[in-house]
Amino acid sequence: MGADEVQRAAVRLFARRGYAATGIREIGREVGLNPATLYHYVGSKQELLVTIMRTCLDQLLLAGIEAVEFGDDPRVHLARLVRAHVGLSATNPATARVTDQELRALDTGEQEQVLELRDRYEALLADVVRKGARAGVLHARDPVVTRLALLEMCNGVAHWYRPDGRLTVRQVQQRFVELGCRLLGVGDLPRAADLGPPPRVVRLACEPDHPPAVTTRAVRPTPKAQEVT
Amino acid sequence: MGADEVQRAAVRLFARRGYAATGIREIGREVGLNPATLYHYVGSKQELLVTIMRTCLDQLLLAGIEAVEFGDDPRVHLARLVRAHVGLSATNPATARVTDQELRALDTGEQEQVLELRDRYEALLADVVRKGARAGVLHARDPVVTRLALLEMCNGVAHWYRPDGRLTVRQVQQRFVELGCRLLGVGDLPRAADLGPPPRVVRLACEPDHPPAVTTRAVRPTPKAQEVT
DNA sequence: CCTAGCCAAACGATCGTTTGAGTGGGAGAT
DNA sequence: ATCTCCCACTCAAACGATCGTTTGGCTAGG
Numbered sequence: 230m231g232a233d234e235v236q237r238a239a240v241r242l243f244a245r246r247g248y249a250a251t252g253i254r255e256i257g258r259e260v261g262l263n264p265a266t267l268y269h270y271v272g273s274k275q276e277l278l279v280t281i282m283r284t285c286l287d288q289l290l291l292a293g294i295e296a297v298e299f300g301d302d303p304r305v306h307l308a309r310l311v312r313a314h315v316g317l318s319a320t321n322p323a324t325a326r327v328t329d330q331e332l333r334a335l336d337t338g339e340q341e342q343v344l345e346l347r348d349r350y351e352a353l354l355a356d357v358v359r360k361g362a363r364a365g366v367l368h369a370r371d372p373v374v375t376r377l378a379l380l381e382m383c384n385g386v387a388h389w390y391r392p393d394g395r396l397t398v399r400q401v402q403q404r405f406v407e408l409g410c411r412l413l414g415v416g417d418l419p420r421a422a423d424l425g426p427p428p429r430v431v432r433l434a435c436e437p438d439h440p441p442a443v444t445t446r447a448v449r450p451t452p453k454a455q456e457v458t
Numbered sequence: 459m460g461a462d463e464v465q466r467a468a469v470r471l472f473a474r475r476g477y478a479a480t481g482i483r484e485i486g487r488e489v490g491l492n493p494a495t496l497y498h499y500v501g502s503k504q505e506l507l508v509t510i511m512r513t514c515l516d517q518l519l520l521a522g523i524e525a526v527e528f529g530d531d532p533r534v535h536l537a538r539l540v541r542a543h544v545g546l547s548a549t550n551p552a553t554a555r556v557t558d559q560e561l562r563a564l565d566t567g568e569q570e571q572v573l574e575l576r577d578r579y580e581a582l583l584a585d586v587v588r589k590g591a592r593a594g595v596l597h598a599r600d601p602v603v604t605r606l607a608l609l610e611m612c613n614g615v616a617h618w619y620r621p622d623g624r625l626t627v628r629q630v631q632q633r634f635v636e637l638g639c640r641l642l643g644v645g646d647l648p649r650a651a652d653l654g655p656p657p658r659v660v661r662l663a664c665e666p667d668h669p670p671a672v673t674t675r676a677v678r679p680t681p682k683a684q685e686v687t
Numbered sequence: 688c689c690t691a692g693c694c695a696a697a698c699g700a701t702c703g704t705t706t707g708a709g710t711g712g713g714a715g716a717t
Numbered sequence: 718a719t720c721t722c723c724c725a726c727t728c729a730a731a732c733g734a735t736c737g738t739t740t741g742g743c744t745a746g747g
Contacts, residue, residue, distance in 0.1 A: 230692085246562055249478035253737060263694045265739080274737065330559065333475055374625070374633045381614025382607045389606050396603070404603045411640050459726090482703060492728050494705080503703065 232270045233434045234260050239277050241437040244323035248278055248334040278331060279339050281435050285328040286346040288431055289317055293353045299425045303361030304415050310354055311383060311409040312402045313428050318386040319398045321436040325387035354380065358413065368414030379412050398430055461499045463489050465664040468506050473552035474670035477507055477563040507560060508568050510664050514557040515575040517660055518546055522582045528654045532590030533644050539583055540612060540638040541631045542657050547615040548627045550665040554616035580609065587642065597643030608641050627659055 238259035242251040253274055257264040271277045296309035318325040332340060358376050361367035369375035383405065390401060403421075410418040467488035471480040482503055486493040500506045525538035547554040564572060587605050590596035598604035612634065619630060632650075639647040 247476060247478055249476055250563065252735075254735085264737085265695080266693050268738070269692065334479065370636065371633050374630065375637065377618050378611045378614065378634070378637050381617065382611040385607065385610025385614070388610065401603065404600050405607070407599065408604065408607050408641055411643065412637055414640065481701075483701085493703085494729080495727055497704070498726065 230260070230262070235262075235267060235270045236277065236281060236435040237437040240281055240323050240327055240435050241439075243278070243281070243327045243331065244437075248274075248327070248331045275334075275336070275339070278327075278334060279343070281324060282328045282331070282335075282343050283346070284433055284435055285317075285321065285324045286343060286350070288433060289314065290346055290350045292317060292428060292431070293350050295428065297353055297357060300423075302366070302419070302423075303357050303364060304366050304410070305419050305423060305425075306357045307354075307361065307367065307409060307413060307415065308406045308419050308424055309428075310357060311379070311405050312424065314383045315386050315402045315405045316398055316428060316430050318383065319390045319392075319401050320430050321433045322387045322390050322392070324433050324436045325384070329384055329387075351376075351380065361413070361415075366415065375413060379409055382408065382412070399427070402427075459489070459491070462663045464491075464496060464499045465506065465510060466666040469510055469552050469556055469664050470666040470668075470670045472507070472510070472556045472560060477503075477556070477560045504563075504565070504568070507556075507563060508572070510553060511557045511560070511564075511572050512575070513662055513664055514546075514550065514553045515572060515579070517662060518543065519575055519579045521546060521657060521660070522579050524657065526582055526586060529652075531595070531648070531652075532586050532593060533595050533639070534648050534652055534654075535586045536583075536590065536596065536638060536642060536644065537635045537648050537653055538657075539586060540608070540634050541653065543612045544615050544631045544634045545627055545657060545659050547612065548619045548621075548630050549659050550662045551616045551619050551621070552670060553662050553665045554613070558613055558616075580605075583609065590642070590644075595644065604642060608638055611637065611641070628656070631656075 235256065239251070239256050242255055242259060253267060254264045257267050260267075271280075292313040293310060296313045297306045299305065299309060332343065335343060354376055355372075358367070358369060358372050362369055362372055386401060386405070390396075392398075396404075406424075407418055464485065468480070468485050471484055471488060482496060483493045486496050489496075500509075521542040522539060525542045526535045528534065528538060561569060561572065583605055584601075587596070587598060587601050591598055591601055615630060615634070619625075621627075625633075635653075636647055
């Protein structure tokens with residue numbers, strides 16, 4: 230028993246029911262521990278959430294920085310950013326979902342710090358779009374809206390991707406690199422070889438082994454019995 | 459004082475803090491009513507949420523059906539679907555946010571019904587993509603993933619759009635029609651005239667007048683003092 | 688004998704909801 | 718015009734349940 234297992238249980242429950250709707254006692258039950266014992270591993274419920282979100286955003290920012298440090302073609306940077314973002318979200322869907330849905334649960338001070346991490350990541354993408362547009366290698370009529378659309382599209386992966394589904398993480402990355410390039414008007418999408426070595430697919434310590442069932446068409450029978458991932 | 463004002467207050471608070479974190483007493487304070495009095499207007503907190511979500515999804519589905527009933531070009535249907543979806547999300551950002559973030563707060567029975575509404579809407583888009591691909595007027599290497607990406611992109615509008623921001627609803631619609639067409643490989647995006655009359659921009663009764671401050675870069679000072687909407 | 692790990696029990700606070708008791712103004716009867 | 722009754726509306730107070738957290742003490746291995 231360790232702090233990691235508590236985090237994994239918390240992420241699983243936070244992702245399924247939400248932070249506010251998840252009780253300390255529920256987390257304890259999940260790991261077979263008395264509620265009081267949890268406080269030997271974590272300082273508080275809030276601190277538990279902050280740690281999870283920081284773990285995720287630290288990794289996202291790190292991966293983002295690595296993405297734009299390779300070569301100097303904005304198109305390559307774009308593709309590498311999308312690949313890294315999608316890779317992290319698909320490998321850690323529960324953690325990613327908690328990270329971008331529960332910002333509102335943090336109180337002001339910690340929210341500020343977490344937001345700064347997110348801002349720094351988004352600034353990487355903004356830079357790429359700006360430079361690419363100036364160089365004429367990508368075309369966004371409205372760079373700001375286009376960037377937000379791309380961002381939401383990538384974040385969305387965490388909402389529907391299932392590790393045990395039809396697609397591997399690598400496949401989703403490939404498809405999203407193409408989609409991202411289309412979105413930003415990159416004429417000839419960079420060949421895989423030009424993107425450099427694929428990034429390590431980082432599995433966070435707080436990502437639960439079996440991501441929680443979530444309320445999405447992907448996991449429930451649909452009228453058309455349709456496959457999703 | 460009426461049920462609508464209670465709904466507006468609820469939407470504002472649910473969008474800001476989340477359903478589980480919002481107390482009945484808070485909603486009461488927002489409309490200047492005793493907690494007990496609220497129960498003359500709504501049956502329960504859960505029922506309040508269900509009504510809000512149904513209002514939103516009913517309208518989305520209705521607008522979606524109207525979108526695909528015009529002409530028979532899948533490209534036009536696609537553009538009209540995106541235009542309708544973005545229009546609703548941008549006009550009712552708080553309601554839209556609550557609607558797709560709080561599904562997990564519903565208990566099984568009502569979740570089922572709400573999900574069916576969502577499924578029927580998504581089926582409209584799936585149809586358009588399928589028919590368009592078969593007709594060769596749009597190109598999606600992976601139709602399922604592309605559709606999910608488009609959907610998340612449109613849903614994302616509710617996360618960052620500010621009615622008092624740089625762009626009008628119509629402008630966001632225009633930009634997203636272009637982005638949607640790019641995403642789906644529509645070669646020559648349909649001219650505005652071919653899309654038929656722009657849909658009524660429906661403001662839901664439960665959408666609060668001043669959408670709540672939300673945790674997004676759009677409303678907080680950022681290092682680069684950057685405009686977003 | 689110490690300490691890390693664990694738990695039962697209790698803390699005060701807050702949760703959604705119900706109870707029971709007023710209000711006040713408008714419709715209908717006189 | 719006056720009286721009566723009714724009903725929509727409102728509230729203070731309390732219900733039992735659950736919340737995050739703390740206290741105090743038990744256990745077992747080094």
